Amino acid sequence: MDLEKQNAANAAVKMILQHDVVGLGTGSTAYFAIAAIADLVKNGLKIKAVATSKKTESLAVSMGIELLNIEDVQYIDITIDGADEFNEQLQLIKGGGGALFREKIVASLSKKEIIIADSAKKVDQLGKFKVPIEVVPLASSYVKEQLKRLDGISELRKDGDSLYRTDNGNYILDADFGLFTDAAVLAERLNQIEGILAHGLFINLSTMVIMGKGSEVITYQ
Numbered sequence: 202m203d204l205e206k207q208n209a210a211n212a213a214v215k216m217i218l219q220h221d222v223v224g225l226g227t228g229s230t231a232y233f234a235i236a237a238i239a240d241l242v243k244n245g246l247k248i249k250a251v252a253t254s255k256k257t258e259s260l261a262v263s264m265g266i267e268l269l270n271i272e273d274v275q276y277i278d279i280t281i282d283g284a285d286e287f288n289e290q291l292q293l294i295k296g297g298g299g300a301l302f303r304e305k306i307v308a309s310l311s312k313k314e315i316i317i318a319d320s321a322k323k324v325d326q327l328g329k330f331k332v333p334i335e336v337v338p339l340a341s342s343y344v345k346e347q348l349k350r351l352d353g354i355s356e357l358r359k360d361g362d363s364l365y366r367t368d369n370g371n372y373i374l375d376a377d378f379g380l381f382t383d384a385a386v387l388a389e390r391l392n393q394i395e396g397i398l399a400h401g402l403f404i405n406l407s408t409m410v411i412m413g414k415g416s417e418v419i420t421y422q
């Protein structure tokens with residue numbers, strides 16, 4: 202799977218142009234892209250980057266990639282990020298690594314949102330992977346109840362013996378809705394629930410998915 206991730210990442214970084222503002226994703230697949238971008242920078246590519254998490258921020262700095270604050274950026278030329286699941290309509294589940302809120306803001310600012318993935322991430326119907334939902338802590342019981350009304354069984358994500366905290370200090374509810382046929386409708390319903398900062402359904406945000414499969418690379422757009 203690492204070879205598939207690496208091949209997808211290598212194909213994606215070829216799309217970066219000189220002087221682009223580049224969004225850097227989070228996770229094990231995005232790692233390969235960040236490392237490849239760092240190599241290009243060492244060889245003369247001039248870019249400025251925006252990170253989708255504190256983890257990616259540290260990684261980028263350690264690899265010599267210049268970062269901009271997300272609040273100072275009006276647009277991003279191209280973002281390369283991973284996903285936990287995707288379908289051929291380019292709908293995604295993201296947030297397995299807990300970075301969904303900043304990833305969503307970065308994706309929304311991006312002219313091109315390129316998702317890189319190994320072949321295990323491609324599904325016909327989204328929903329085997331539980332949908333990560335970032336909740337403000339005081340709203341977590343309320344949100345859990347609201348999710349039940351949408352037939353979602355959710356659990357607060359743990360980090361060892363404690364509850365997992367996002368970069369924003371919030372909790373994550375991982376919600377099992379079973380396989381769902383209409384991700385856009387579910388996303389819209391989740392958008393209506395007070396207390397949810399962001400959910401991991403990315404609809405109409407990705408412009409292309411590059412998937413490694415064996416030694417091949419397949420593109421969906």
Ligand SMILES: O=C[C@H](O)[C@H](O)[C@H](O)COP(=O)(O)O
Binds near residue numbers: 229231285297298299
């Ligand atoms: O919060 C994490 C991100 O959405 C990741 O892009 C996603 O979880 C995929 O991660 P990985 O590439 O490690 O499978």
